[in-house]
Amino acid sequence: MSIFERCRRRFRLRGGSPGHATVLTALGLAAAGCATGEANEPEQTLQTLTAGHQTIVSSVEATGTVEPIRVIEVKSQAGGEVLQLPVELGDNVEQGTLLVRIDPRDVNNAHAQAQADLDVAEAQNDVAGRQLERVEALHESDIVTSEELENAILSAANARASLVRATTNLELAEDKLDDVTLRAPITGTIVERTVEQGQVVTGTRDLTGGTVLMRMADLTEVQVRMLVDETDIGRLQPGLPADITVEAYPNRTFRGSVLKIEPQAVVEQNVTMFAVLTRISNEEDLLRPGMNADVEVVIGRQENVLAVANSGIKSQQEAAQIVRALEIDADVNALLRDFQSQDRPEGAAAEGGAAEGEEEAMIGGVPMSEFQSMSQEERMRVFQNMSDEERRRMMQQFRNQGGGGPGGGRGGPARRPDEPRPAFVFRYDANGLLNLKPVMIGLSDFDHTQIVRGLEEGEEIVAVPTSLIAQQEFLDRIRSRSGLPGIGGG
Numbered sequence: 001m002s003i004f005e006r007c008r009r010r011f012r013l014r015g016g017s018p019g020h021a022t023v024l025t026a027l028g029l030a031a032a033g034c035a036t037g038e039a040n041e042p043e044q045t046l047q048t049l050t051a052g053h054q055t056i057v058s059s060v061e062a063t064g065t066v067e068p069i070r071v072i073e074v075k076s077q078a079g080g081e082v083l084q085l086p087v088e089l090g091d092n093v094e095q096g097t098l099l100v101r102i103d104p105r106d107v108n109n110a111h112a113q114a115q116a117d118l119d120v121a122e123a124q125n126d127v128a129g130r131q132l133e134r135v136e137a138l139h140e141s142d143i144v145t146s147e148e149l150e151n152a153i154l155s156a157a158n159a160r161a162s163l164v165r166a167t168t169n170l171e172l173a174e175d176k177l178d179d180v181t182l183r184a185p186i187t188g189t190i191v192e193r194t195v196e197q198g199q200v201v202t203g204t205r206d207l208t209g210g211t212v213l214m215r216m217a218d219l220t221e222v223q224v225r226m227l228v229d230e231t232d233i234g235r236l237q238p239g240l241p242a243d244i245t246v247e248a249y250p251n252r253t254f255r256g257s258v259l260k261i262e263p264q265a266v267v268e269q270n271v272t273m274f275a276v277l278t279r280i281s282n283e284e285d286l287l288r289p290g291m292n293a294d295v296e297v298v299i300g301r302q303e304n305v306l307a308v309a310n311s312g313i314k315s316q317q318e319a320a321q322i323v324r325a326l327e328i329d330a331d332v333n334a335l336l337r338d339f340q341s342q343d344r345p346e347g348a349a350a351e352g353g354a355a356e357g358e359e360e361a362m363i364g365g366v367p368m369s370e371f372q373s374m375s376q377e378e379r380m381r382v383f384q385n386m387s388d389e390e391r392r393r394m395m396q397q398f399r400n401q402g403g404g405g406p407g408g409g410r411g412g413p414a415r416r417p418d419e420p421r422p423a424f425v426f427r428y429d430a431n432g433l434l435n436l437k438p439v440m441i442g443l444s445d446f447d448h449t450q451i452v453r454g455l456e457e458g459e460e461i462v463a464v465p466t467s468l469i470a471q472q473e474f475l476d477r478i479r480s481r482s483g484l485p486g487i488g489g490g
Helices: 003-010 018-030 105-140 146-179 316-326 332-341 368-372 376-384 388-400 467-481
Strands: 047-050 052-068 071-076 080-084 098-102 181-183 188-193 211-217 221-229 241-246 249-268 271-281 292-309 421-428 434-444 448-453 460-463
Touching: 047 292, 052 271, 052 434, 052 448, 071 098, 080 105, 098 211, 105 146, 146 181, 221 249, 221 292, 241 271, 271 292, 292 434, 316 332, 316 421, 316 434, 332 421, 332 434, 421 460
Parallel strands: none
Antiparallel strands: 047 460, 052 221, 052 292, 071 211, 080 098, 098 181, 188 211, 221 271, 241 249, 241 292, 249 271, 292 448, 421 434, 434 448
16 A cells, blocks of 8 residues: 555545645655554544634743842941941932041041141241342342242242142042941942951052942832843833733743843844843832842733634645645635735725725736735745846835845734634535635734634634645655656656
8 A cells, every 4th residue: 555545534624525635645755654554543633723713912921130239338437447338238228328437537637637737837848939029129129130039939839839739639538538438329238248347458549439339229110120032022011011920939920021122132042042131129129139030021911812722823824825736726825815905995906005096006917006915935936036226226125124035024013812813614514625715813922812803712623733834845856856656656
């Protein structure tokens, strides 16, 4: 018994009419174990799905880490022994609370020296000024030479410069008096402490801003940083609600929202991902930095809507490939155009088309509305047969309408996840043969897709496996190379 005879017996569609031969061949090759099965094995059929009401929640899930939104470093520009350290790691402190007091002897001595230097500089400036006045008077009487006058002017200038330096040094010394007493810059939590009482710290005023003694953060609001696959990034946007759970409180869900999507991609194990920040209120102080969190960002929710399992929904391209693989007599593009026209009022323009009485734009000899319902492969064939001038006109038409070129992409804001869009389902007709039906779908989750129009509750469809596409490509290659019985044509 040949492979095709065994497959026909095992994978007959219901009804068993002779017209199933082409369908059965492809379906038999797509099924696992078909080539080795025996004739007496039980018959198998395609899975049948029934349209019913479901609650659909579309979401993006990822794991991340809780982290503070802003961390403040408490630094010391004064050096010396830590005399007081009244706060502990994890303490919540109010703004202005004493955090650290450093031994002030060094800065007090420096301040006293700066004050003494200022007193000397002021005296020198007064003396140099009076001496200059006397020399100027004597020079007018020709008692002193011009050289002596110039020396007096220079001495007075040096005295003024010394006064400025002394004044500046005193101001810096006064600032250092404040550096030995560090107070909380914000109301928050001590999340890190790097010194202990009695430890000697080194003062510095370089570009680092000083020695870090501790870090503070306001934990009344925290964020979760998670990495999301690039395939899901297009569905996310700031403001979407998010549900967060942590292992410390497995029975509690924290509510938050998407704050932003960082622009720079992160590649991990050859997978391109983007960091997404989700902000959460933490008034009860339950979430701590470093906790692992599971985040579910809710894209959309539909309660009690008509839906079918995802395995029964096919895109326009998938439907066209399956129709071609099973040699079903159906024009995918024509079915889609007729189906979409049912939503338009009489005389209204189709998407990219023209209203009644107006001449519809053409692309390579094809009306715009027909071109937009074509598969990508068919569009590219039309595009390749166009002249350069026709291509320029076509691209201008798409730019004027917000289109993205022959691939069918569109500019402007991203499509909402619940925005109705066309798709296809397969079902059996009265004779038990597979045929194609267009539908309008909405929100999808991991299991079901909302049916907006095209099916009724209780109506049955067939889950035709997309593996038939690959199997058909395999058959086409074999037919072109082999003359095996039941496969080749020679």
